[in-house]
Amino acid sequence: MINLRVACSRLSAVLGAAALASTLSACGAGKTSAAASSPDAQWTLPAATSTVTPQGVWAAVAMGHLGDPLNTFWQLPSRRAGRATWTNQVEATATATNGGLILASAGGTLLVGIRPSVDLTFSPLIYTRNGGLKWSAGLLDTALTPAAGSLAVRATGTASTLTASALTSDAATSTKGGDVKVESDKGSLSSWRTVGDLRSLDASTANRGCGATSLTAVGYSGATLVVGAACSQAGSNGLFTVGPGGWRSAGPSKSVSAGSTVTVLAAASEADSRAAAGSQSASAAVAAPEAFLLGLAGPAGEPPRLVVASSPDGANWQVSPAITVTSTTAVVSFGPAPAGGLFVLTRGPRNALTPYVTDGPSFAWRQLPSAPPGTATLAEGHDGTLEALSVNDTVLSFSTFEPAEDEWVRSQTMHVNIEFGSSNP
Numbered sequence: 069m070i071n072l073r074v075a076c077s078r079l080s081a082v083l084g085a086a087a088l089a090s091t092l093s094a095c096g097a098g099k100t101s102a103a104a105s106s107p108d109a110q111w112t113l114p115a116a117t118s119t120v121t122p123q124g125v126w127a128a129v130a131m132g133h134l135g136d137p138l139n140t141f142w143q144l145p146s147r148r149a150g151r152a153t154w155t156n157q158v159e160a161t162a163t164a165t166n167g168g169l170i171l172a173s174a175g176g177t178l179l180v181g182i183r184p185s186v187d188l189t190f191s192p193l194i195y196t197r198n199g200g201l202k203w204s205a206g207l208l209d210t211a212l213t214p215a216a217g218s219l220a221v222r223a224t225g226t227a228s229t230l231t232a233s234a235l236t237s238d239a240a241t242s243t244k245g246g247d248v249k250v251e252s253d254k255g256s257l258s259s260w261r262t263v264g265d266l267r268s269l270d271a272s273t274a275n276r277g278c279g280a281t282s283l284t285a286v287g288y289s290g291a292t293l294v295v296g297a298a299c300s301q302a303g304s305n306g307l308f309t310v311g312p313g314g315w316r317s318a319g320p321s322k323s324v325s326a327g328s329t330v331t332v333l334a335a336a337s338e339a340d341s342r343a344a345a346g347s348q349s350a351s352a353a354v355a356a357p358e359a360f361l362l363g364l365a366g367p368a369g370e371p372p373r374l375v376v377a378s379s380p381d382g383a384n385w386q387v388s389p390a391i392t393v394t395s396t397t398a399v400v401s402f403g404p405a406p407a408g409g410l411f412v413l414t415r416g417p418r419n420a421l422t423p424y425v426t427d428g429p430s431f432a433w434r435q436l437p438s439a440p441p442g443t444a445t446l447a448e449g450h451d452g453t454l455e456a457l458s459v460n461d462t463v464l465s466f467s468t469f470e471p472a473e474d475e476w477v478r479s480q481t482m483h484v485n486i487e488f489g490s491s492n493p
Contacts, residue, residue: 111298111331111333111363111398111399113214113215113216113284113285113333113334113399114334114401115128115130115168115215115216116128116130116444117334117336117401117402117403118401118403118404118445118446118447118448118457119171119172119173119178119336119337119404120173120448121175121178121199122175122176123176123198123199124148124149124151125146125147125447125448126144126145126146126171126173126178127146127171127445127447127457128142128143128144128168128171128445129142129143129145129444129445129459130143130168130444130459131143131459131462131484131486132461132462132486133461133488137166138166138489138492139486139488139491140166141164141166141486142165142166142167142169143156143158143169143484144156144157144158144161144165145157146199147447147449147450148199149199151450152450152479153480154464154480154482156484157200160180160194160196161180161194162192162194163182163188163192164185164188164491165182165183166185166186166491167183167185167188167214168183168214169182169183170182170183170212170216170218171216171219172219172220172232173221173337174222174223174230174288175223176197176223177195177196177221177230178199179193179194179206179221179230180193181193181212181218181219181234182194183212184211184212185491186491186493187493189211190207190209190211191207191208191210191211191212191236192205192208193205193206193207193208193257193258194206205258206256206257207257207258208236208260209260210237210249210251211236211237211238212234212235212236213235213236213237213283215235215284215285215333216334216401216402217235217284217285217287217296217332217333217334217335218234218236218286219233219234219235219286220232220233220287220293220335221233222288229255230253230257231252231253232252232253233250233251233252233253233286234251234252234260235248235249235250235251235286236248236249236251237249247265248265248266248282248283249264249265250262250263250264250265250286250293250310251263263310263311264295264310264314264315266282266283268314268315269283269297269310272315274314274316274317275315277299277301277302277303277304278297278299278300278301278303278306278330279301280297280298280306281297281298281299281300282297282298283295283296283297284296284297284298284331284332284333285332285333285334285360286335287336287337287359287360288358289379289381290379290380290381290382292318292381292382292383293309293310294308294318294382295307295308295310296308296333296360296362297331298330298332299331300329301329302325302329303323303325303327304330305317305318305319305320305323305377306330306331306332306362307319307332309382318382319377319385320385324362324364324375324387326364326366327366327367328365328366328367328370328373329364329365330362330363330365332360332361332362332363333362333402334360334402335358335359335361336359336402336403336410337358337359337404358378358379359376359377359378360377360378361374361375362374362375362376363399364390371392371393371395372392372393372397373390373391373393374390374391374414375387375388375389375390375391376388376410376412376426376431378431386431388426388432389431389432389433391412391414391424391433393414394416394417396416396417397414397415398415398416399412399413399414400413400414400415400421400444400445401413401445403446403447405425405427405446405448405454406427406449406453406454407427407428407452408427409425409427409428410425411424411426411446411454412424413439413443420438421439421440421441421443422435422436422438423436423439423446423454423469425454436454437474437476439456439458439476440456440458440467440476440478442458443456443457443458443459444457444458445457449468449469449479454468454469455468455469462483462484462485463482463484464483464484465478465480465481465482466478466479466481466482
């Protein structure tokens with residue numbers, strides 16, 4: 069009998085990236101969870117998200133029996149630019165998706181990371197430059213960490229070159245701790261180098277005032293790689309750069325924490341939201357800012373808050389007004405919204421799903437009516453609308469927010485064929 073755990077872990081050493089994508093379907097799915105918890109019990113790191121390229125809109129959502137990791141399968145729904153309906157492209161991953169899907173995009177490129185599960189101990193990568201008509205393969209020989217912010221990509225201005233970074237761990241089930249590393253590609257999405265880890269951050273002067281307990285997100289602001297962390301001390305923004313010169317503090321020059329500890333929850337590209345569905349060109353997307361969602365946990369008696377810090381170049385930062393939430397609020401999803409904006413989806417008391425959106429220029433939040441039950445993420449819809457993607461077992465529903473009626477209206481229903489039990493070891 070073949071030991072799949074050993075066989076799958078050795079694939080990275082014996083297969084090229086192109087062969088890998090067609091071979092991984094033999095590797096089983098797993099007992100890992102795609103939800104990542106921050107060290108501070110106040111905040112959880114969102115896993116579901118959406119992103120936008122000039123060719124269309126993409127999302128990553130978990131479906132199936134969500135209480136059973138072996139029967140939870142992540143899907144990759146997409147809506148091509150100029151079309152009103154969604155399709156599902158999860159087959160492009162060429163392997164089981166129980167561990168989760170991580171999305172990153174820049175310009176016209178979508179990069180998808182497949183989280184390990186059961187016998188798969190590394191993270192295959194696939195990417196497309198033409199809206200999913202053709203896919204290419206890459207490989208991380210370690211495991212992407214579970215949160216949506218664990219993968220980032222930037223376009224470098226040439227059609228054949230990408231730069232990417234990732235948060236990885238040797239242990240597929242790890243969500244925090246000293247084994248989490250920051251890796252950047254070495255000119256190929258199948259060859260990577262470690263540029264930093266939590267231990268080196270802990271030993272650096274940049275960590276003073278933060279007391280980082282985990283690395284939580286990566287993103288690019290211009291050409292600058294920015295790494296987010298969870299801080300145990302007040303007085304830091306939780307944002308850092310790392311490179312040959314070591315770790316440096318990043319983010320707004322004035323701390324946004326105001327006596328609160330900070331957890332960087334996710335990163336999203338405002339760039340791609342400005343190039344949505346034929347509205348702008350890919351070149352416009354490359355220059356626009358990356359945004360980081362920060363969770364602020366204040367002293368006893370002060371409510372938690374959410375803010376976004378955004379920078380087009382890693383040097384000049386803008387900070388959004390704060391969203392004040394309750395002590396039981398969880399962030400469900402974060403990503404780009406229409407008009408170059410952003411959305412935050414939260415789950416609060418009585419499981420109420422509350423969407424907040426901002427447009428790019430004002431950076432001021434607007435609270436929308438509660439999203440439909442089961443909403444996993446929001447996405448930019450057809451003709452610049454906003455859509456909610458809601459999950460009920462094998463049914464994925466799409467609802468469009470209608471501003472005139474101030475309500476969500478069902479626009480599409482997709483029945484997903486899930487083979488329950490197919491991932492049992």
